Amino acid sequence: MKVQDLINKLNKLDPNLQIYGICDEENLDSKIIDMIFDIEEISTNNAVLSRDEKRNPKITWSSEKGSQKIAVLSLTSVL
Numbered sequence: 001m002k003v004q005d006l007i008n009k010l011n012k013l014d015p016n017l018q019i020y021g022i023c024d025e026e027n028l029d030s031k032i033i034d035m036i037f038d039i040e041e042i043s044t045n046n047a048v049l050s051r052d053e054k055r056n057p058k059i060t061w062s063s064e065k066g067s068q069k070i071a072v073l074s075l076t077s078v079l
Helices: 003-011
Strands: 019-022 037-051 057-061 068-077
Touching: 003 037
Parallel strands: 019 068
Antiparallel strands: 037 057, 037 068
16 A cells, blocks of 8 residues: 555544554464564444453454444555
8 A cells, every 4th residue: 555545545534533553364473573564454443442361452343332433454464
């Protein structure tokens, strides 16, 4: 995605939303420090943000009480 494309897509969103990049691919190696990602999609969704028992960030897609609307960059690894 080019910078111009990213700016155009972000300009369509509420500028007060928090933005998070998410990549849920199972083949990612957590030992690799530098990874390259491509932005697949930019969207908004309702989510509950928390941490698991190991203090790792956790997201639950939900519009229940305690959720918030966030901007989401859906990322994919470039292999």
